[in-house]
Amino acid sequence: MAEAPATFVWRDGALLERPLEPHRELVVADSFFVSPEGRARALETHHERFRAGIAELAGPSVEAVDAFWGAAIGRLRAYRGAALFPRMELAGFEGGGLELRLRVRIAPRRRESAVLSTHGGPDPRSVPRIKGPDLETLIALRAAAQENGADEVVLLKDGLVVDGSSSAVLWWRGETLAAPPGDLARVASVTARSIRLIASATGTRVVEERARPADLEGCEVWVVSALHGISVVDAWIDGPVVVVRPSRAATWQRRLDALARPL
Structure with a gap:
């Protein structure tokens, strides 16, 4: 079995293991959780999001991206037995060069609940619909919040809930699942999309709401991500008092886990 962490770069149609080199900017990125059994959720949707982000920013060709992705997934199959949180990247370097690369990372500890805080300043994202350009800014924002006891930071647009620093925000009004509207710019969450598909399959009503914190x-609030799945919000620092209902989240997490497929 191969050992993580490791970094591979795409050169001349092949993945080559290399030390991680500093980059000028992270242009596009995508991450997903891989279980020790080598299973992942919605892998094709992650692939599509990564490809679309690169296409929008006029990066490598679709053919090159698809070849890289296929080779990267093949590499990940060698890591069975370890829980992973790999990241596919398109990174930019001084002088304008771009490089596709795979970072094989051991998955951090996963959580079932989360404490939120609200970002008090303007939206820090420069390209809110693409994962990558603002990732390092958002990681720093979350790290600062963690020093004050929060796990995630809620981002606002004109006072409305848009997104989390590394997650999507969903909430329940009774038996109705709610999400921010699609016209509020944010990265398209693969996990939130999967949850909405489960809702459709189970006859659960889903609405979009323009909501301030x-x-x-009195709502049950979830933050959802590829790494953690569903985290129930059990406190919101200087925010609303929320309802905690772990049993519902546990049921939906089992449904979400059932979507995982072998790499």
Whole structure:
């Protein structure tokens, strides 16, 4: 079995293991959780999001991206037995060069609950619909919040809940699942999309709401991501008082886990 962490770069149609080199900017990125059994959720949707981000920014050709992705997934199959959180990247370097690369990372500890705080400043994202350009800014924002006891930071646009620093935000009003509207710019969450598909399959009503944090008083709130799946919000620092219902999240997490397929 191969050992993580490791970094591979795409050169002349092949993945080559290399030391991680500093880059000028992270242009596009995509991460997903791989279980020790070598299973992942919605892998093709992650692939599509990565490809679309690169196409929008006029990066490598679709053919090159698809070849890289296929080779990267093949590499990941050698790591069975370890829980992974790999990241596919398109990175930019001084002088304008671009490089596709795979970072094989051991998955951090996964959580079932989360404490939120609200970002008090303007939206820090420069390219809110593409994962990558703002990733390092958002990681730093979350790290600062963690020093004050929060796990995730909620981002606002004109006072409305848009997204989390590394997750999507969903909430429940009774038996109705709610999400921010699609016209509020944010990265298309693969996990939130999977949850909405489960909702459709189970006959659960889903709505989109323009909500301020105070509007979520008394709601059950989830933050969802590829790494953690569903995290129930059990506190919101200087925010609304939320309802905690772990049993519902546990049921939906089992449904989400059932979507995982072998790499």
